[in-house]
Amino acid sequence: MPIDPSVVGRVYPAQPYEVSREKIREFAEAIGDANPAYVDTDAAREHGHEDVVAPPTFAMIPVMRGFDILMDDLGIEFARVVHVDQRFTYSQPLRVGTRVETTTRLDSVRAVAGNDLLKIRSQVRDETGADICVSLATLLVRPEDSSDRDSRD
Amino acid sequence: MTERVSEHLAVGEVVADQTYWVTREHLVRYAGASGDFNPIHWNERVAKSVGLPGVLAHGMLTMALSLRLLTDWLGDPAAVIEYRVRFARPVVVPDDDTGVAVRVAAAVIEVRDDGVVALEITVRVGDQKVLTQARALCRMPGGRPGLAS
Numbered sequence: 001m002p003i004d005p006s007v008v009g010r011v012y013p014a015q016p017y018e019v020s021r022e023k024i025r026e027f028a029e030a031i032g033d034a035n036p037a038y039v040d041t042d043a044a045r046e047h048g049h050e051d052v053v054a055p056p057t058f059a060m061i062p063v064m065r066g067f068d069i070l071m072d073d074l075g076i077e078f079a080r081v082v083h084v085d086q087r088f089t090y091s092q093p094l095r096v097g098t099r100v101e102t103t104t105r106l107d108s109v110r111a112v113a114g115n116d117l118l119k120i121r122s123q124v125r126d127e128t129g130a131d132i133c134v135s136l137a138t139l140l141v142r143p144e145d146s147s148d149r150d151s152r153d
Numbered sequence: 154m155t156e157r158v159s160e161h162l163a164v165g166e167v168v169a170d171q172t173y174w175v176t177r178e179h180l181v182r183y184a185g186a187s188g189d190f191n192p193i194h195w196n197e198r199v200a201k202s203v204g205l206p207g208v209l210a211h212g213m214l215t216m217a218l219s220l221r222l223l224t225d226w227l228g229d230p231a232a233v234i235e236y237r238v239r240f241a242r243p244v245v246v247p248d249d250d251t252g253v254a255v256r257v258a259a260a261v262i263e264v265r266d267d268g269v270v271a272l273e274i275t276v277r278v279g280d281q282k283v284l285t286q287a288r289a290l291c292r293m294p295g296g297r298p299g300l301a302s
Contacts, residue, residue: 023186030186031217032173037230047229056224056233057217061188078191079203083212085286087237093230136237142203 003074003109003116003141012069014101017062021096024054031055053093060086063122063135066104070120076141084117084138091131099127107136116141162261162270162293169226169259173218175210175244176252183214197248210244215255215284219276222257223289234269235290238276242283253278259289268293 028038033055036043044052071078094100107119122135162168180194189211192199200208216238224230246253256277263271270291276284 027186030179030182031214031221032179033217033221033224035221035224035228035230037228047231049231053230055217056220056230056236057213060213064188079193079199081191083240085237085239086212086216087235089235090231090233 002111003076003118005109007074008106008109010070010073010106012066012073012104014103015062015065015069017065017100017102019054019058019094019096019098019100021052023061024052024058024096027058027061028055031057049093050095052096054096056088056090056093058094059088059090059124059133059135062100062102062124063104063137066102066122067120067137067139070104070106080142080144082140082142084140086138087136088133090133092126094124094132098132100124100132101127112140114143162264164261164263166261167258168261168272169222170257171222171225172254172256173221174252174254175214175218175246176250177208177246177248179214179252180208180210180246183211183217187211187213189213205243207245208248210246210253210255212238212240215240215244215276218255219257219274219284219287220289222259222274223272223291226259227291227294229294232292232294233289234292236288238274238284238287240283241285242278242281244278244283255283262288 024038037047037053039052041051103123105121107121110117118139120137124132126132184190184194193205193209194211197208220236223233258275259272261270262273270293272289274287274289
């Protein structure tokens with residue numbers, strides 16, 4: 001069933017997320033990234049950071065919290081969602097200990113060949129309200145009977 | 154040592170090129186670390202039931218690998234100020250011990266006066282591009298030892 005366009009513009013409550021040292025380590029290991037700036041405070045300081053920072057795509061963790069709320073609100077089943085495109089624009093890195101707040105907005109919905117294309121804007125800010133990054137994502141929601149359609153991720 | 158790295162870069166120059174292997178184990182680890190438990194990334198039965206060719210790598214994992222090429226080159230992960238990609242084709246991860254090879258390369262598109270460098274990233278499985286329209290903006294460190302002469 002297509003998504004009702006009246007939901008466009010909906011903004012979801014800011015979601016808190018605290019960036020922890022062990023989560024940064026776990027994420028860096030999962031993507032196989034041995035950059036010392038993720039685990040070694042001295043190495044991070046050499047680049048001018050107060051303490052360790054997270055890999056840039058770590059930002060997707062708080063961003064996804066907002067996606068979950070949006071999809072729950074619109075009744076979208078996770079397995080039917082494919083990621084079409086993604087953009088991150090960074091104002092500052094995600095540092096360990098930062099308590100971020102992520103605001104999620106549904107920018108647009110477009111029906112394409114029986115699928116719904118959702119554009120979602122997420123703003124990740126630190127506890128002072130300063131920008132950390134902006135995520136722009138396009139998600140494709142496949143219809144319920146989609147076994148004969150092309151796929152992408 | 155005070156020269157900018159960007160002064161040594163030429164448009165079209167390939168600054169990094171690397172192949173990463175992705176196995177089912179990587180997908181499970183990434184699911185746990187990222188919190189993205191969409192079953193199409195670990196459950197063949199569910200993936201096929203929604204019309205996919207098999208278990209797929211998370212688009213965000215492929216994006217992370219391609220960005221890692223840049224952060225390895227730059228040193229400072231925070232030197233990346235913008236990155237965007239389009240997930241053009243699914244990366245199917247076979248149920249074996251070797252997995253799938255993802256080849257990533259970065260080439261200079263533009264060197265700006267302010268030291269920001271625009272790069273085009275190509276991400277291929279075999280001869281097919283899996284990420285397209287992949288572009289990064291990076292702030293080049295001034296006079297980083299080993300890169301600047």
